[in-house]
Amino acid sequence: MLMDLWAQKGHIAFFACATQMGFFLMLGGTEDLLLAVMAYDCYAAIFNPLHYALVMNHKVCIWLVAASLITVVPVVIRETWLIFSLLFCASHTINHFCDILSILKLACGDTFVNETAVFIAAVVVVFIMAPFLLIVVSYGKIIYNILKLSSAGGRSKAFSTCSSHLTVVLLFYGTATITYLQPKPSQSERMGKLISLFYTVFIPTLNPIIYTLKNKNIMTALRKLLA
Template identity: 55%
Template structure:
């Protein structure tokens, strides 16, 4: 009987914001504006870091690549969210759900690694300024970017296959805004303990370790800054790091609350809110944070958009 009731899943149903039908137009408009702002804001950062002579340094090379990553990361989820809100249908094929999950993990971990690389760049610039041109040469920067993009791909393909090899009894509804491990494991049939352990191990290696590297970098940066004799030097050094530090806090803060909370205080509504925060809010604020607190970026934007 159990075997006869388990059928091969051909699609899932993402419930998303189906419980708010009266706000459909408002939500669609808000998410559309956010997506356009992400594309335009991060697109402008990419353009100015490639074309402005004053921004041809490792710091802005990483920023341009990070902005491109933010566009890719958001594009994995937001277009489908917009489609689901507009059509009021959350159907997503089994294969598409697996591809979305894998892409989200690959790009999310690439973001963690990029943030770690950018922290290391600031560490070398402040703590070892005389060796900065030698250590952060163009070849090293390109290699760091490539490693950040491709390191997680094999592991995330394996984790995704491990999750989607579970049996699901359909029609299966995911009370979430996109395909993710937590809602998938909740509706799977059978023992999911080993899969949960695999997800946690994966999180430790690709999320926690980069975060620890960021903390170590900033500990040394702050220690070095406090030793500087002049107040203006301290202020300039802190200003150089503040934008990156704000992005780190936004991304890791919301992601940590999402994935490290005890199961007892999990709820579908809070999961959706925190998921939106680290997949959408951080990418839309990234250009604003780097523009408002960086004179070189503001000057480059004024040259590109004089009016």
């Protein structure tokens, strides 16, 4: 995408488009699973602080990251193959980037079966329901136990531990849900582009800022900059 913006050519090869979609889905799906892993990390940090270094050691973290990536790859390959095995006999102009929804609009004939397969496998099973349920369960237990704490300072510190992650979760799932789960007639093409710009560019740019807001050195530098 950056190369196209620089060169202003405005065209992409068939295989390159499939590659772009594959990487987009793979990295998006991996991030989705990593958000669930991070929810468990918050849970372990709050409820097992003395055993946290043992439970979430370096080896476990590497395995969780690798498992997130390996889990997504076969699903992404299957979904990308399903989309690009269709016939494209209409306009070949992509009024977007190489995403599932924009490519399906260019396919000939009835794409209902493909749309249903993509929706169930990619959106509901992998990218929304399974990780989202893990996050909801983790935070349900976290909030329930935090509210039982008698110390106001303890509750504030516990909430502060996971506030950055919770903010990223809300931004990520909010924009992705609006894009992929909203009925087609209710969303204009221009609005769809704007929303996709948020979750593909704007939110990933904000992530490092959100995660470092609790760092005292970062906050001190930020205050100096604003002053």
